[in-house]
Amino acid sequence: MSKQTKISNAVIQRLPRYRRYLNELKKKGVDKISSGEFSHLTGYTASQIRQDLNNFGGFGQQGYGYSVEGLYNEISAILGLDKGYKMVVAGAGHLGQAIVNHTYYYKTGFIVTGIFDVNPDLIGTTINGIRVMDYENIVEFVEENNIDIGVICTPKETAQEVADKLCFAGVDGLWNFAPVDIETPSYVATENVHITDSLHSLAYHMNKNREAANKK
Amino acid sequence: MSKQTKISNAVIQRLPRYRRYLNELKKKGVDKISSGEFSHLTGYTASQIRQDLNNFGGFGQQGYGYSVEGLYNEISAILGLDKGYKMVVAGAGHLGQAIVNHTYYYKTGFIVTGIFDVNPDLIGTTINGIRVMDYENIVEFVEENNIDIGVICTPKETAQEVADKLCFAGVDGLWNFAPVDIETPSYVATENVHITDSLHSLAYHMNKNREAANKK
DNA sequence: TAGATTGTTAATCGATTAACAATC
DNA sequence: TAGATTGTTAATCGATTAACAATC
Numbered sequence: 001m002s003k004q005t006k007i008s009n010a011v012i013q014r015l016p017r018y019r020r021y022l023n024e025l026k027k028k029g030v031d032k033i034s035s036g037e038f039s040h041l042t043g044y045t046a047s048q049i050r051q052d053l054n055n056f057g058g059f060g061q062q063g064y065g066y067s068v069e070g071l072y073n074e075i076s077a078i079l080g081l082d083k084g085y086k087m088v089v090a091g092a093g094h095l096g097q098a099i100v101n102h103t104y105y106y107k108t109g110f111i112v113t114g115i116f117d118v119n120p121d122l123i124g125t126t127i128n129g130i131r132v133m134d135y136e137n138i139v140e141f142v143e144e145n146n147i148d149i150g151v152i153c154t155p156k157e158t159a160q161e162v163a164d165k166l167c168f169a170g171v172d173g174l175w176n177f178a179p180v181d182i183e184t185p186s187y188v189a190t191e192n193v194h195i196t197d198s199l200h201s202l203a204y205h206m207n208k209n210r211e212a213a214n215k216k
Numbered sequence: 217m218s219k220q221t222k223i224s225n226a227v228i229q230r231l232p233r234y235r236r237y238l239n240e241l242k243k244k245g246v247d248k249i250s251s252g253e254f255s256h257l258t259g260y261t262a263s264q265i266r267q268d269l270n271n272f273g274g275f276g277q278q279g280y281g282y283s284v285e286g287l288y289n290e291i292s293a294i295l296g297l298d299k300g301y302k303m304v305v306a307g308a309g310h311l312g313q314a315i316v317n318h319t320y321y322y323k324t325g326f327i328v329t330g331i332f333d334v335n336p337d338l339i340g341t342t343i344n345g346i347r348v349m350d351y352e353n354i355v356e357f358v359e360e361n362n363i364d365i366g367v368i369c370t371p372k373e374t375a376q377e378v379a380d381k382l383c384f385a386g387v388d389g390l391w392n393f394a395p396v397d398i399e400t401p402s403y404v405a406t407e408n409v410h411i412t413d414s415l416h417s418l419a420y421h422m423n424k425n426r427e428a429a430n431k432k
Numbered sequence: 433t434a435g436a437t438t439g440t441t442a443a444t445c446g447a448t449t450a451a452c453a454a455t456c
Numbered sequence: 457t458a459g460a461t462t463g464t465t466a467a468t469c470g471a472t473t474a475a476c477a478a479t480c
Contacts, residue, residue, distance in 0.1 A: 010447070012420050016413035020395070034461060046461095047449050054463060062462040063456045079416045080423035094314035101310045102411070105371070106395065110415060149418070155321070173422040175415060179236070179322065187429065189421035191414045195318070197232035198407045199326060199391060200295045202365070204228050205405035206389040207296035213403065226471070250437060262437095263473050270439060278438040278479045 011052050015075050017042065018049070022072040034065035084109045087175075088142060090162045091153035092117035092125075092132045095177055099151055104128045110149070114141050142169035152176040163190075227268050231291050233258065234265070238288040250281035300325045303391075304358060306378045307369035308333035308341075308348045311393055315367055320344045326365070330357050358385035368392040379406075 021042050025033060035046040042049070053059050053066075059074050060066045076082055087103070089096045092115050100112050115127055116135045123134050133141065142150070150166035152159050152174060159178030166174060173189040176182045184190045237258050241249060251262040258265070269275050269282075275290050276282045292298055303319070305312045308331050316328050331343055332351045339350050349357065358366070366382035368375050368390060375394035382390060389405040392398045400406045 008447075012417055013413070015420070016410070016416040017397075019416070020413075036461080045449065047451095048447090050462065051448075051464085058463060060462050061456060062454070063460045065461065078420070080419040081416060083419075083423075085419065094310060094317045098310035098314040106412070108412075148422070172425065173418050175418055181233075187425050189418055189425055191418040191421075193409075193411060193414050194232070195409060196322070196324075197229070197236075198409050200232040200235070200297060201228055202389050202391055202405055202407040203296040203299075203301065204231070204294070205407075206364070207299075209388065209403050209405055224471075252437080261473065263475095264471090266438065267440085267472075274439060276438050279436045280480065281437065 007055050011055055014044065014048075014052055015079055018052075019072060019075045019079070019081075022068055022075065025068045026072055030068050032065045033068055033071075035060070038066070081109055084111065085148040085173075086111055086113045086145060087149040087151055088112070088114040088116060088138065088147050088166075088171075089151045089153055090116050090135065090138065090166070091155075092119070092122045092127065093153060096151070096153035097127050099153060099177075100127050100130065112151075113145055113147060114138075116141075139165055139169040142166065142171060147171055149173040149175060152178055152182065154178055156180045223271050227271055230260065230268055231295055234268075235288060235291045235295070235297075238284055238291065241284045242288055246284050248281045249284055249287075251276070254282070297325055300327065301364040301389075302327055302329045302361060303365040303367055304328070304330040304332060304354065304363050304382075304387075305367045305369055306332050306351065306354060306382070307371075308335070308338045308343065309369060312367070312369035313343050315369060315393075316343045316346065328367075329361055329363060330354075332357075355381055355385040358382065358387060363387055365389040365391060368394055368398065370394055372396045 021038070035049045038049055039046040050060070053071075056074070056078050059071050087110055089099055089112055096115060096117075100115060103110050103112055112128075112130055115130055115132045116138045117123060117132055118135045122132050125132050141147070147169070148171060150163070150171040150173070152162050154162050156178040159176060159180050160182060163174055163176065163182045163184060167184055167188050171188065174182060174184060174191070176190060176192045177195065179194060179196050181192050182190055237254070251265045254265055255262040266276070269287075272290070272294050275287050303326055305315055305328055312331060312333075316331060319326050319328055328346055331346055331348045332354045333339060333348055334351045338348050341348050357363070363385070364387060366379070366387040366389070368378050370378050372394040375392060375396050376398060379390055379392065379398045379400060383400055383404050387404065390398060390400060390407070392406060392408045393411065395410060395412050397408050398406055
């Protein structure tokens, strides 16, 4: 399927964005789109779009463009979104609840199968119909239910420890929301979502704008 | 202060990460660090670290290295984190609550001043001591309280509309968590935090790992 | 002073854009 | 067929890395 072995991360990070726009087009009933039109919509150059897609195969048709639905499906398959994933959430605080809620609201192939916390007040309650369990049992649960992804929604102080436990239990991926960089063995994929970093970038750009405004 | 007018976004995005590591060093009581040691810690090359910092000024000392606290303060100032920011949160669901909670827990210069929702069941309740108000009054509130940043925690369907309202009311920045790309006038800085995109990248990397494991 | 490490210029590498031949 | 638009190669641009003179 793949034409090239090593695809740069920059390309991979653009794929979900392409897919989102294709999904919108699909909903609007648009059948086909050219790289030029898609460029106009997404803000990426037509050249880059074609270049990116041709890392994986020739999905278009000369003189015509790309099938919206076809391309959507191709990108979904490249990302592995044609498969299902079972997740556990470690930490049933507001962030954990938000994640559970989010995956519930925007139905996708990622299914929260278990939620865990150390707080006795939370254990036994349910979030979107899923029972919150004792964190002590997380390894056992992951092993028995073949969980694919661990979601870390704990405070940063315990995040690495939780990650180690989840890796030991056999997850293939970690989705970390604690504001630290989680270290994992190379065979466990990890995404550190640094929400606060983006807020700091925002502050920088706000101040740039303000300085520019003051100069006038 | 700045030596150069145009700093690339790649550089800006590394600054919060540098700052996080410096903060950890500070807490451990480390006084100074060389670019070599910092490289080892952060995973960036020593060359890149020095190159990045020298976009803003010579913060180090030859033969010695960088003062941990001094550099932390410099980066904070570059990002504008020596200032305070007032935020309003639009959407008091789980995600909105998580943001309020997060800024409360990790005390920073970003202060949530108001929370707004359309749901009558939520209006009047409090989150971390902050009253949830009627979304109808958000523009008035932003204008009267000189709010700097609007945080969008609504479903994607209403996100752009909320953004337009906040821009009209006079915020300088938008921090968007809805899974759409918000469009704003150039003088309003925007960070679209695409949580789901990172999950899709994670799926890609998980499948890469699995394929590699199967080949063996 | 000698040693260490920065600041900065030059070289390399990779990613983006432009151009155009292939083809539907 | 003629027109349109892809797939792909070549050119450009920018970002990262290497090297080293400056200097604490």
